[in-house]
Amino acid sequence: xxxVEVEQLEFRYGERIALRDVNFxxxxxxxxxxxxxxxxxxxxxxxxxxTLLPIQKGRAAIAGHDVASEPDAVRRSIGVTFQSPSLDGxxxxxENLRHQGHLYGLSGExxxxxxxxxxxxxxxxxxxxDYTEKLSxxxxxxxxxxxxxxxxxxxxxxxxxxxxxxxxxxxxxxxILLGLREKSNVTILVTTxxxxxxxxxxxxxxxxxxxxxxSGTPDELRCMVGGDSLTIQTENPEALKTKLQERFQAExxxxxxxxxxxxENGHELxxxxxxxxxxxxxxxxxxxxxxxxxxxxxxxxxxSAGEDE
Amino acid sequence: xxxxxxxxxxxxxTSPLWLATWTLAVREVVRFLRQRSRxxxxxxxxxxxxxxxxxxxxxxxxxxxxxxTDALSFQEYFLPGVAVLIVLFTSIFSSISIIQDxxxxxxxxxxxxxxxxxxxxxxxxxxxxALALFQAFLFLAVAPxxxxxxxxPEMSLNLSAGSIVAAAxxxxxxxxxxxxxxxLFAWKIDSVQGYHGVMSVVLxxxxxxxxxxxxxxxxxxxxxxxSLNPLxxxxxxxxxxxxxxxxxxxxxxxxxxxxxxxxxxAVACLSIDIWITRRDPAVAS
Numbered sequence: 043x044x045x046v047e048v049e050q051l052e053f054r055y056g057e058r059i060a061l062r063d064v065n066f067x068x069x070x071x072x073x074x075x076x077x078x079x080x081x082x083x084x085x086x087x088x089x090x091x092x093t094l095l096p097i098q099k100g101r102a103a104i105a106g107h108d109v110a111s112e113p114d115a116v117r118r119s120i121g122v123t124f125q126s127p128s129l130d131g132x133x134x135x136x137e138n139l140r141h142q143g144h145l146y147g148l149s150g151e152x153x154x155x156x157x158x159x160x161x162x163x164x165x166x167x168x169x170x171x172d173y174t175e176k177l178s179x180x181x182x183x184x185x186x187x188x189x190x191x192x193x194x195x196x197x198x199x200x201x202x203x204x205x206x207x208x209x210x211x212x213x214x215x216x217x218i219l220l221g222l223r224e225k226s227n228v229t230i231l232v233t234t235x236x237x238x239x240x241x242x243x244x245x246x247x248x249x250x251x252x253x254x255x256x257s258g259t260p261d262e263l264r265c266m267v268g269g270d271s272l273t274i275q276t277e278n279p280e281a282l283k284t285k286l287q288e289r290f291q292a293e294x295x296x297x298x299x300x301x302x303x304x305x306e307n308g309h310e311l312x313x314x315x316x317x318x319x320x321x322x323x324x325x326x327x328x329x330x331x332x333x334x335x336x337x338x339x340x341x342x343x344x345x346s347a348g349e350d351e
Numbered sequence: 352x353x354x355x356x357x358x359x360x361x362x363x364x365t366s367p368l369w370l371a372t373w374t375l376a377v378r379e380v381v382r383f384l385r386q387r388s389r390x391x392x393x394x395x396x397x398x399x400x401x402x403x404x405x406x407x408x409x410x411x412x413x414x415x416x417x418x419x420t421d422a423l424s425f426q427e428y429f430l431p432g433v434a435v436l437i438v439l440f441t442s443i444f445s446s447i448s449i450i451q452d453x454x455x456x457x458x459x460x461x462x463x464x465x466x467x468x469x470x471x472x473x474x475x476x477x478x479x480x481a482l483a484l485f486q487a488f489l490f491l492a493v494a495p496x497x498x499x500x501x502x503x504p505e506m507s508l509n510l511s512a513g514s515i516v517a518a519a520x521x522x523x524x525x526x527x528x529x530x531x532x533x534x535l536f537a538w539k540i541d542s543v544q545g546y547h548g549v550m551s552v553v554l555x556x557x558x559x560x561x562x563x564x565x566x567x568x569x570x571x572x573x574x575x576x577x578s579l580n581p582l583x584x585x586x587x588x589x590x591x592x593x594x595x596x597x598x599x600x601x602x603x604x605x606x607x608x609x610x611x612x613x614x615x616x617a618v619a620c621l622s623i624d625i626w627i628t629r630r631d632p633a634v635a636s
Contacts, residue, residue: 092463114364117465128460132382144374145464147366189460 044103045070045197045229046091051100053086053252060086061252064100068245070196071227073220075234075243077333079343083252084233085125088201091231092122105196118146121190122199127182128189131175135166135185138174139192146193160188164218180211184218191222198222200232204239216242237333246333250341260333267331267339270308274301274315275324282322290314297344304331304339364465368473371466375474376481379445383482393440394486401426401433401494402502404564409504414566414599423599426503430494431589432563435582437490438483438526439558443550445479446533450543472624476530483526488519491593509595517592524613525585529554531620538627561586584612 044067053061061083068074076084089095091102093113102109105119129138136157143153161167164184169177174185183203190198203219204212220242222228232243240246240260247257256263276282276299283294283301290311295302305311312328338344383389405426412425452458461471497503536549558564560573561582567574577583588609591600604612 094459094462112364114465117463118364120463122460122463124456124459126454126456126459128456130378130382130457132385133378137381141374141378142460142464144370145366145461145466147370147465149370 044068045072045105046074046231047101047103048087048091049101051087051090051097051102053083053090053095053098059252061090064249064252064254066247066254066257068229068231070229071223072245073223073230073232073243075232075240075246076249077234077240077246077337078249079235082249084249085201086252087249088199088233092120092199093117118193119196120199121187121193121195121197123183123186123190123201123203125202125205127186129174129182129186131173134171134173135161135177135188136170138185139189142189143192148193156192156194160191163191163222164188178211180207180214183207183211183215187215187218194226195228197229197231200230202233202235204234204236212239240333248337248340250337255340256336263333263336264331267304267335269304269306269331271329271331271335272303272305272308272312272315273325273327273329274303275299275326276301276322277324278322282319285319285322286315289318295338295342297338302335302338304335366464366466368467368470371464371470372473372477375461375470376478379448379475379478380481382448383444389444390486393444393482394437394490397433397436397440398490398494400436401429402497405429405503423594424504424506427506427508427594428566428590429564430491430506430508431586431593432558432561433494434487434491434522434589435525435561435563435586436558437487438522439529439554441483441486442479442526442530442533443546443554445475445482445530446537447543447546449475449534449537450540450546453541468629469625472534472621472628476527476534476621476624479530479533480523480526483530484519484522487522487526491518507595508593514592518589521585521589521592521609521613524617525582525589528581528585528613528617528620531617531624534624535620535627538624538631557582562590581612581616584609585616588613 046066046068048064048066051061051064052059064083064087066074076087078084086095090097091104091109093109093116097110104116107115107119109116130141133141139157139160140153143149143156148156158167161170164187166181166184166188169181169185174182177185187198187200187203198219200219204215207215216239219230219232223230232239234240243260245257245259246263247254248263249255256266274282279296279299279301283296286292286294286301286303292303292305292311303311308328312326315323316326334344409425412428414423414428449458494503495506495508498505533554536553537546540546540549557580560576560580562577563582563586567577584604587600587603588606591597591603591606591609594600
């Protein structure tokens, strides 16, 4: 049975369509990433799955419970972290956990035990008595996740869990998440706009303009971009683009100052460009396609375009 | 590591109402105690008002229908009014915290938990009520002592056990009503700035027109507004419990009416709070 099932989900804010005909499933123990730019519909989907927005059209189920008709059963099955922190800064780590436990009906010895279990799991046991407002961003995020694990949910919904974290803390967080999946077979649904995070997921769905335009494992997605990917940084993109198109019959995608070409045996083209267009580029790089290339191929845009972070 | 089963003995999917309410109310109180500035804001300003207005206005104040030496001094008259002002300020602070909780994400965390939506209202309102009641009571206990440092005249108040219990009951229902009213506004308003507007246009005038600060005037419209203001009956009831000579309050609504209106207002506001919270599409259960 799938842990998360979404069928023909549609959502509108008035006239604006935020989600259209979104379909996907995630099975138990899977890390499923929703990749897409801000405003692509990730957060809307996320809020629907966490029972904060009503279902207008379509169907969604978590751990076998229908989101529309059994919201409380769904709430009991999910652990959610939002982008905005839900910790109370005036309370200590342990107090935050205790209140959370009460909200899920835990109390007494059982709650005490769970609190120390999740604090150990997330490596925050030594900070139990610290006010959460005094913790670093990385630690706060870990407490946040400890909080949502208290009631042993079957599915974790994490909205941009590493936003605002430095690379070290981000790495640590992912180690923990993948460890959790190993140990307790929890399904993790995570939204991100970072390629390196997307690469760690078992499967990905690419969400753009409210549509799930592709899904599959990171490797499957990369296969959508054939061969190699050639990136050219240049001062004069327009002229070079025309030249490349004419001389090499290449399909060139222009993004700001950089040009991209996908092609089999990219190294041959690289050598040709290097000799024939000398002095017209700043840098010339050849690589296996990244998820970024996939996104550009699918949408014609940079994933981080319009980002102000 | 052995994972305990956290859902043992839990068959219903919604968490117990009382446990969620209790934990949310306790959080309110703990947060309050950790923010000294809130205590100063909620109790300091009314005390200063009481001392300054009391000293400034005592010469020119005359309670209608009571002249002579038995009449209430302005400080005695104003005392219950200040207690209600403290309640009002505390309730405003707790309502503002609803807006903050929502903007900061704490509320989202509560909303995705399987808690009965009613406990979100009850936790917030009962937590705020406890704080308001505690502070107002503290003021009533401390204010008469200011006489000994010459900041206020000697007070002749009814301090029998019965009247203290009655005053506490009145303060409880007034606190509950005002906190529930504040919740009502805060639920619909998304910024603290917006709430300040409501505070100055609705809540403070409501207090001014409750007989807390001055008795009804000759003007017809003002007397009408005062008699329509539910808070008038709370202030009147509280004053009745504290004043020794009930003859002085002959023009006041009867105790019975005061109790009915105050309790009725609180229950009505609380019911509307629960209704709008359960009905909110983002919250619906």
